[in-house]
Amino acid sequence: MRRSPLPWSRRLMLAVLAFVATAVASHGQWLWRQDEAAYDLMVGDWTYRPDPSVLVVAIDEDSLARIGQWPWPRSVHARLLDRLTDAGAERVALDLMLTEPDRRDSRQDAELAAAIRRNGRVVLPVLAAPAAGDRMAEELLPIPLIADSAAALGHSDVEVDGDGVARGVYLHAGIGQPHWPALGLALADLPVHAARGLPDPDPALESPYQWRRDDYVRVRYAGPPEQLPQVSYADVLDGQVDAALLRDRRIVVGMTASGIAPRLLTPTTREYWMSGSEYQANIASMLLQGKQIQVVPPLVQDLVAGLLAALCVLLLGLRLPWLAALCSLPMGLATSWLLLRTASLWWAPAAATFGILMVLLVWAVWRISAWHRQANRDALTGLGNRLRFEQSLQQECDAARRSGKPLSLVLIDVDHFKRHNDRHGHQLGDRVLRDVAALIAAHARRPRDMAARYGGDEFAMVLPDTPTSGARQVIEDLIADVRALPAPAAGDDSRITLTIGVYTRVPDSQLHPHHFVEGADAALYRAKANGRDGYAMDGA
Template identity: 45%
Template sequence: MSPRIFAWLVRGAVWLTATGLLALLLITHVSRPIDESLYDLNMRHWTYVPGDDTVIVAIDPKSLAELGRWPWPRSLHARLIDRLTDAGVRAIGMDITMSTPDTAHPRDDHALAAALHLNGHVVMPVFAEADDLGGTLEEAQPIPVLARDARALGQVDVTLGADGITRGIYLKAGLGSAYWPALALALYRLDHPGTAHLPGLRNPAPAGTSPYLWVRDYYALMRFAGPAGTFGRVSYADVLDGRVPASLLKGRVVLVGATAEGMGDIIRTPDGLMPGVEYQANMLESLRRGSLVTPLDFTTQFATGALLLALPCLLYGLPGLRRIRGAALLGVLLSLLTSLFLLRVADCWWPPAACVLSIAIVSILWTLLSRLSPRDPTDTTSA
């Protein structure tokens, strides 16, 4: 066998070893913390200035001080929606749970239903909960009198990573099958009723085998506009008492939700702690801009990585790349640049850590083996 043929056989064996290591890293998710850190770094340096089309009506400390302890009577929410209707808002997203009737003030439920009906463009939340720890999941919807007069319902499922940080959203979810749109998606569709195509990574089995399983579909990563406070806010109490000019609300989409820390609706994002209602605002803005990021599936991740792993094997030995470390460094650089290009240009996330680690590990092994051998397997140069 000629030395040249043997050299290429060795390179092929090295590539197969590297791709096997790549597959192992992708399957075991060992490199996921590195990828998540890289994604967070990208997001912190890829913010944008959101438009003024969305306004948050905040249940903030000032409102709690003026209106009393939570929960408030639903007559207050009815008055708020009437104020927003009079101001000419385009739509309202209520990020407030109302899944049980107000038995102490039943008239308040009917007053709120009347306000929902009069406005005609209010989206209410749906979420999954269990009565007991480890119990059967049930959908918590607004009570029937409110659900009947809401324009739409949307799920407010928050997706946590293994480190407790929320980076993305499932655009659809539900018990048994993913039929509820996310709250922000339901709001978006009020302005874009013909929207059919959704971004995001598909669930290979979107229909669950059990009607008691919470099924998610269309997972997309968020591109946050910035840290908490980036979107315009007005105080719930100020709107209720008419201290907010109608011009600040007219024609805008309003999201109503808690921003006070003690109310428990605070989530961790790559930009720090953020109220759930502002998380919804970021999602709505991402839908408007078409900037939600779709993670690549396993097959595409592996195929992209395998292609990039082949480059160091092919380029090794060329002028300037006569040492394995030079070819390895070039492979690492191309992997990081490929990930950045796909993210910034194609709105896709290819996690590069598994590929980078595979290149690093194989290049170290190659160097160790070459030092134990009198000749490099591919040429006469030193590793």
């Protein structure tokens, strides 16, 4: 298969155009829904064995039925914490709203604070209250008595994408500055700066009144909801859970009962919801095993997308372009999948895939158009071929019949062409045909004029809206220009000349294209009989 006829300069220009358009689409996140759909497909079943130290103590329907209506007295949570302390739990995240004091019995707060101090390894949540109306965003911390007793505080802000799916987490967030670790990160108790993600894109926009977030990562879930080990809150409280199951565990205590617990959709399934507490437990498990998915920085994201589209343009200019097209088509998705599975890096593929598709579409249209042109064009001279001539003559004959204007058909023969071929060879003969064809094309200068190679050394011109006088002027100029051509070969005194026959009529219902061909052919033979290097006309 031949290489692309486009010069490299043109290909490079198209590659730059594809790069810019794709990079702009990537930067604008125009196809974010398609990106997220691709992400969900890639990670939906990409599960792992959860960290064995992570456990969820679930406030489930059974616990509510056994202990009573929610909310429970805080002394109940104090008793649970003592159970976990006695069992030797490694760390406990108490994922409960403790932002207001117990107004019925202040001793409840004191009991819970004391139990937290006895444990010494309790993490409490910081809630984010978004700005609404005249109210500014704020952090909702546990009451001071309880907060001061905790080993650490962590924000429980859940990052939900525009389609309602929780795919990521900001490892640090807070009002003014992102100073609180995520609750799951605080539970994992990793060294400072051990877990980092995509930085805040606008760190200079710090404000004491805004909720700031930093270190974004995608959550790699251990599996669908309830994949992590869970025990019932009531069972732990009643001593029905073996202490060995709780020893050295990082435990999230939180609501899982339907109708009360926050519910989240995840990439693992759309059929079941995940509670906010299990979401935090998944974050802890992920970080403990280093399974977090980092997001490619925006600049790199845009550059890679643009480069893939530009590479597609360049590949199509090499040999085997159809193979290049087939290889280019999955390039965006394949790159994304490989980065995800081998390096835990998320690179959004939709913009690159769309850019490649657009490149391939334009290329396919161009190729089909080129094939169409080639199917109607003579390969040697570049003029229309016999098929194109017949189509044009039929169209112009019909048009002239409707308009009542004359149509002229010109048949042209290169004089003594066989003699040129026999003397100087076929290569020189081909050059003669190309030179003559170029002059014929130059004289068929109007948009509807059509020049064609009729066959061998014969050419044709279809001249719509052209009376006999106009056709005569065209062919006289053409004959003069051909006579001015240099001799075909050095030392050869013979010149290139033409013999031409012209047939001009206003078509009616009885006059068809083959009548024009017959009339022009008869005129051509009269011109040959008159000694060649001239023309004969049949006009009415």
